[in-house]
Amino acid sequence: MPTTKVVVNIPGESAYDVRVGAGALDRLGQHVRATAAGGKADRVLVITDSNVAPLYLAQAKRSLAAEGYRVSDITIPAGEDSKSIAVAGEIWEAMAACSLGRDCVVVALGGGVVGDIAGFVGSTYMRGVSVVQVPTTLLAMVDSSVGGKTGVNLSAGKNLVGTFNQPTYVCADINALSTLNEREWACGCAEIAKASVIDSDDFFFWLLDHANQLAARDEGVVQEAIVRSVVFKADVVAQDQTESRGVRECLNYGHTLAHAIEKLSGYGTYSHGAAVAEGMRFAARLAADLLGTPEELVETQDELLDALGLPALSWSASPADMLDAMKRDKKARGGQVRFVLPRDVGNWELVEVSDDILRAHLQQWTASKA
Ligand SMILES: NC(=O)c1ccc[n+]([C@@H]2O[C@H](COP(=O)([O-])OP(=O)(O)OC[C@H]3O[C@@H](n4cnc5c(N)ncnc54)[C@H](O)[C@@H]3O)[C@@H](O)[C@H]2O)c1
DSSP: OOOEEEEEOOTTSOOEEEEESTTGGGGHHHHHHTSHHHHHOOEEEEEEETTTIIIIIHHHHHHHHTTTOEEEEEEEOSSGGGSBHHHHHHHHHHHHHTTOOTTOEEEEEESHHHHHHHHHHHHHGGGOOEEEEEEOSHHIIIIITSSOBOOEEETTEEEEEOOBOOOSEEEEOGGGGGGOOHHHHHHHHHHHHHHHHHHOHHHHHHHHHHHHHHHTTOHHHHHHHHHHHHHHHHHHHHHOTTSOSSSGGGGGTTHHHHHHHHHHHOTTSSOHHHHHHHHHHHHHHHHHHHHOOOHHHHHHHHHHHHHTTOOOOSOOOOHHHHHHHHHHSTTOBTTBEEEEEEEETTEEEEEEEOHHHHHHHHHHHHHHTO
């Protein structure tokens, strides 16, 4: 099946290609060479993690070397803990030690963790070098590799330091997904489901019709789901690159409850995707109550999430603790919890929900888990 090219065109930024499909990694070198910065560069640094390195680093380096690049690589430990200033510092030092100049290209080969830290390091080293994203998780292909948010975590919270810096090319080779476990697969599916509800009837009902095939990793359906998600994300980012125009917030659908679940259940207990799916179920019910959203949306969204292998969680916490966690979330404003709520598929609103209403809904939610 041929690869698909999506062009991301953000006002004020250079346009870049996202190449989606099987075999794209073998042509990484060629496509990097075709970018403006890659055309002039002769050094490339590949940043990857300890799980991805044994699987895809040699293939990526081979493709880059075939285009005449001198290729170096750095492998960081897999996992969220690597998204730190300490690891960023080690990478900056290593880049300087091997005399990488302003004209080098940084390639981020891995999931969202590698993408975020490599994007951050690349956007700050010598005040910014070209960054190419090679996402290897479904979540990174459909979400984090496109849109230019980079970052590292502080002990006070996730992604508290970072930049907005668009990549110059994104290479999403779906062959790389063959080694991804079910938990990580479902994380990507949750973000695809989120995008479909926010985007349109066309995306949502297509996904509903193909959810079983996506869960079974049918190649054609996987490719189309990624392409549709990338087109959606690129469109949102084109309207609001820096989350200052009230559009990019829509990407937070399902995440308000999810962040509280992840925090109170202990990070890693439930995957981010499982928590986001639960957050979407909660938000749709809140929307039905507050905005008159059709019950049909609540039900079909449940059906979609079930089919994608994202069942309702049996876990819950006390409404008081959940409310407290949500009020402390960095997306809350002045202690007021805000939810992205769907009025209908393809029609959303950012709604400040009063503590009393939220408490009542959390009580219902907790009771439903008993
Ligand atoms: N920048 C953004 O816009 C944005 C958006 C969403 C999420 N994020 C960030 O992305 C991160 C989560 O990304 P993620 O879910 O990809 O996590 P991740 O990068 O930790 O990858 C998940 C796991 O899968 C492994 N892995 C990666 N590719 C693999 C492959 N092909 N085969 C086998 N194993 C593989 C990784 O080593 C890791 O253990 C978070 O830090 C989050 O904050 C950023």
